[in-house]
Amino acid sequence: MADYLPHTNDELRSMLDFLGLSSTEELFNAVPEALRLARGLEIADGMNEPDVLSRFEERAKRNTARSDQMLCFAGSGAYDHELPPVVKALAGRSEFVTAYTPYQPEVAQGVLQAIFEFQTMIARIYGLPVSNASLYDGATALVEGVNLGVASSGSNRVVLSAGVHPHWRQVVATFARGTGHHLEVVPLIDGLTDFSAIEGTCGVIVVAQPNYLGGLEDLSAVRALCDRTGAIMVVAADPVASGVLKTPGSYGADVVVGEGQGFGTALSFGGPYLGLFACSIKEIRRLPGRIVGETVDVEGRRAYVTTLRTREQDIRREKASSNICSNQTLMAVAASIQLGWLGTEGFAEMALACARGTRYLANHLKGGSGATLLHPDLGVFRELAVRTVKPATQVVNEMAARGFLAGIAVSALTGGPDPSLSDDVLGHVLLVSVTERRTAKEIDDFAAALEEVAK
Amino acid sequence: MTTLNTAAGGKASSAPLMGKDAEPTIFELSQPGRSAYQLRTTGVPQWSAEELFDASLLSDHPVPLAEVSERDLVAHVTRLSHRQFSVDLGAYPLGSCTMKYNPKICDAVASMPGLAGVHPGAPASLTQGWLETFVSLERALCEVTGMAAATLQPAAGAAGELTGLLLMRAYHEANGDVRRRIIIPDSAHGTNPASVTLGGYEVTTIASDDRGCVDLAALKAALDTDVAGIMLTNPNTLGLFEEDIAEIAAALHNVGGLLYYDGANLNAIMGVVRPGDMGFDIVHMNLHKTFATPHGGGGPGAGPVAVSPRLVDFLPGPRAQEVAPGVYDWVKPPKSIGRVHGWHGNSLVLARALAYIEVHGGDGLRRVSERAVLNANWIRQRLSAKFDVAFDRPCMHEVVLSLAKLRKDHGVKALDMAKRIMEEGFHAPTVYFPLIVDEALMIEPTETESLQTLEALAQAFEVALDDALNNEQAVFAAPRTTPVGRVDEARAARTLVQTFDARG
Known part of the structure; x- marks a missing residue:
């Protein structure tokens, strides 16, 4: 009989009396008798909280890949970044956790201002003037970026680099079934996108920076291609990279999307994550989702409110720029706190530490034979494509026995042949990631184990 | 009635506030040279950016964020939180949003290192606890809705709606059936028509009758073989049960259309009547509403989509399934429409919902x-x-x-x-x-x-x-x-x- 219901038996009786009813069943008189469920739900009886917690502890034990017990060298869009106690404590405040969408701004200034600060930080990180209040995750943010690009350019020809994360490309393809966008995926050659076959008018060109194999693309060339073809330039960008590298906006990207999990959200088995979306001013009326603006109240005090609302589904209905309603506000609040904690210097330091650790691992692999760098000459940030003699899926399993989550096998992401890699190597490529949390000792041990296992 | 002399637990008018000033932004609290961050000491060589990257790639200035102490950061965010209404503060009778109390056990579950600390790309053999969580949740949600199987990937209700419409499209196309229209009552949530457009369909709006329900005559007049389906909320957005639902379902099915159930109002009917038994083919649930996961100031939610047997093969994938007793693996449905999320969905929200269900049980x-x-x-x-x-x-x-x-x-x-x-x-x-x-x-x-x-x-x-x-x-x-x-x-x-x- 575990529940959170306040009604006493006396109160139940008096409330039913007040309604002129003799039983709770009569509350459902509007439901035709024939449709009602004649039995109870076949869900086990309720359990008290301590028993439910025990059950979840058992489940947790069966997740051997937990990062506190298995060193995480996996990335591919989900990273083991520092998550300090101060961010957990603040982002877990129930005022943020148990609020709804800020429909009444007078009692929602806390969430609204946090989002305003988040928008400012993301706009700066991506080098564009506009950010929205968040989308579901990086993959669905890309879908929205593509939709915006098609609407803006008037062409539904969408060119996607095969360097975009395979799952993200799969999600774009799923939603293109509804919108009817025409998708063309262009291959990678030696780890970088080969756009040379693209001619004629395009609606949208999408490139990932870095691409999912870790390579750093030439965004100036992509900008020039977009200018030639009339395409909207969409960059799926790792936001952490802006700590060292030029921002995508500085290359003239029209839209930048990305995964914000690395800012204050745990690995979380893939969600809830944080879809980032930034764009140029000229696209602001096509922006998907909510945006918070600064204004004043009746007494002239600074105040915040969701604005440009006429783009949104509850007002524009079938003509809305997107169908999104619930977004990932709590993750955006966490990101604004994490970025406040990192600050200007810490953000740059964290990014540099990722690049240093990645280079340190790459140096180990240069002399290897079981595990080697797939593209030894490419500049990399936080992700390495490692060629393994054994199939990469097997390497992951054997490395787990040695206490390492060694990375992600590309074949597990693509599920089959893919224009990013030739068929003969695809099954032998492991994506490895090093964040600022990995020590030199951990990397040393990892590289030694990998070299042995991958043979 | 003496009971009403007891003070009201959900009335927040005693909440204290220090003053009427605006809270400065974190950028205004920033003092150059101040910092809060502390990163791990790694022993990795301290190469400079110039040693690591081609100079043409490097930014010539750091991204300006803020420069604050941890103490000032905590004070700032705490003051922001004091400027925010929440369920924990008081009653939140926001219609259509189901702002019920969010049990704290769900927070405890979502912060377990064995759940929160798991990389989504780790293979199934190393994440059996998560896959079992998904399978258990799917079974419970299917029982509540009277459906055969579900995808847990959609990250919110609107994502579930669009997933459902793509399922309709795939189903009709597999039957060689080209249909262009979706029927929506004029009382529907705005996400419904917005999702219809993104699903590649046209909206046909039908008026409500003088009882606030679907006008059956208007519905029947709008039906033909060009109708792919209807999207309904039941109880509807007026809080009224669509008493003619069986007849509505029969009418749709007669022209080969499907019924989509917007689960925004599922909190009214659990264990009383099930969408599947009403004749619906596709159901999305808002776990942040009915299952209290909570709402996070606007999200994250979770919008699993459950379907009747004839649509199971089209579900997004891969899906966690029990492939042998006590053994779980990812399985892609044979005619899957593909992924609708970068990974598996809002997993920690899903775990919260299962905790809520396990505390309550069916009764x-x-x-x-x-x-x-x-x-x-x-x-x-x-x-x-x-x-x-x-x-x-x-x-x-x-x-x-x-x-x-x-x-x-x-x-x-x-x-x-x-x-x-x-x-x-x-x-x-x-x-x-x-x-x-x-x-x-x-x-x-x-x-x-x-x-x-x-x-x-x-x-x-x-x-x-x-x-x-x-x-x-x-x-x-x-x-x-x-x-x-x-x-x-x-x-x-x-x-x-x-x-x-x-x-x-």
């Missing part, structure tokens, strides 16, 4: 719906003496008032009343929805509010009404007890300041 979920409907009817009856109830008859989990007469006679709008109610220590009800009710105020008390809180809420409505009738200026000036007064929304749109850097 507890039914009790939840009974009390939600009881509370809504009690507040309807309690308010009906002084307020006009739109479509006045017993409701399900929420009730819609119309203030059209108040506006006509006294110039007081629903929005004004909502602002005035907040001064009494409650979050406002939903205003101006559904669109078919003039000056709508939509109240959803939820099952976790006590009788004393309901009475105090009713009194807040009456106090506001008294002002509307006798002291209009007090209503127009409300709210005066909140951190800011009425916000100039027109100015926000006219003079757009979307970031700190966009300030003039």
Whole structure:
């Protein structure tokens, strides 16, 4: 009989009396008798909280890949970044956790201002003037970026680099079934996108920076291609990279999307994550989702409110720029706190530490034979494509026995042949990631184990 | 009734506040040279950026964020939190949003290192606990909805809607059937028509009848073999059960159409009646509503989609399945429409929902719906003496008032009343929805509010009404007890300041 219901038996009786009813069943008189469920739900009886917690502890034990017990060298869009106690404590405040969408701004200034600060930080990180209040995750943010690009350019020809994360490309393809966008995926050659076959008018060109194999693309060339073809330039960008590298906006990207999990959200088995979306001013009326603006109240005090609302589904209905309603506000609040904690210097330091650790691992692999760098000459940030003699899926399993989550096998992401890699190597490529949390000792041990296992 | 002399647990009017100043932004609190961050000491060589990257790639200046101490960061965010209403502070009778109490056990589950610390790309053999969680949740959700199988990937209700429409499309296409239209009642949530467009369909809107339900004659007139399906919320957005649902389902199925159930209002019917038994083919659930996961100030949610047997093969994938007793693996449905999320969905939200379900059990979920409907009817009856109830008859989990007469006679709008109610220590009800009710105020008390809180809420409505009738200026000036007064929304749109850097 575990529940959170306040009604006493006396109160139940008096409330039913007040309604002129003799039983709770009569509350459902509007439901035709024939449709009602004649039995109870076949869900086990309720359990008290301590028993439910025990059950979840058992489940947790069966997740051997937990990062506190298995060193995480996996990335591919989900990273083991520092998550300090101060961010957990603040982002877990129930005022943020148990609020709804800020429909009444007078009692929602806390969430609204946090989002305003988040928008400012993301706009700066991506080098564009506009950010929205968040989308579901990086993959669905890309879908929205593509939709915006098609609407803006008037062409539904969408060119996607095969360097975009395979799952993200799969999600774009799923939603293109509804919108009817025409998708063309262009291959990678030696780890970088080969756009040379693209001619004629395009609606949208999408490139990932870095691409999912870790390579750093030439965004100036992509900008020039977009200018030639009339395409909207969409960059799926790792936001952490802006700590060292030029921002995508500085290359003239029209839209930048990305995964914000690395800012204050745990690995979380893939969600809830944080879809980032930034764009140029000229696209602001096509922006998907909510945006918070600064204004004043009746007494002239600074105040915040969701604005440009006429783009949104509850007002524009079938003509809305997107169908999104619930977004990932709590993750955006966490990101604004994490970025406040990192600050200007810490953000740059964290990014540099990722690049240093990645280079340190790459140096180990240069002399290897079981595990080697797939593209030894490419500049990399936080992700390495490692060629393994054994199939990469097997390497992951054997490395787990040695206490390492060694990375992600590309074949597990693509599920089959893919224009990013030739068929003969695809099954032998492991994506490895090093964040600022990995020590030199951990990397040393990892590289030694990998070299042995991958043979 | 002495019970009503007990103080109301959901009334927040005692919440203290220090003053009326604006909170500075973190950028204004920033002092060059100050910092809060502390990273791990790694022993990795301290190469410079120039040693690691081609100079042409490097930024010539750091991204300016903020420079604050940890102490100032904590104070800033804590003060922001004090400027925010939440379920934990008081009753939140926001219609259509199901703002029930969010049990803290769900927070505890979501922060377990063995769940929160798991990389989504780790193979199934290393994440059996997560896969079992998904399978257990899917089974429970299918039982509640009367469906055969579900995808847990959609990250929110609207994502579930679009997933459902793509499932409809795939199903019809597999039958060689080209259909262009989706029917939606005029009382529907805005996400429904927006999703229809993204699903590649055209919206056909049908009017509600004088009882606030689908006009059966209008529906039948709109039906032909060009109709791919209908999207319905039942109980509908007026809080009324669509009593003709069996006939609606038969009519749709007769022309080969499918029925989509918008699960926004599932909290009214758990264990009482199931969408599958009503004839629906596709159901999305809002776990942040019905299963209390909670709402996070606007998200994250989770919008699993459950389907009838004929649609199972089209579900997004891969899906976690029990492939041998106690052994779980990812399986892609044979005709899958593909992924709708970068990984597996909002996993920690899904775990929270399962914890909620396991605490309540099947009987507890039914009790939840009974009390939600009881509370809504009690507040309807309690308010009906002084307020006009739109479509006045017993409701399900929420009730819609119309203030059209108040506006006509006294110039007081629903929005004004909502602002005035907040001064009494409650979050406002939903205003101006559904669109078919003039000056709508939509109240959803939820099952976790006590009788004393309901009475105090009713009194807040009456106090506001008294002002509307006798002291209009007090209503127009409300709210005066909140951190800011009425916000100039027109100015926000006219003079757009979307970031700190966009300030003039």
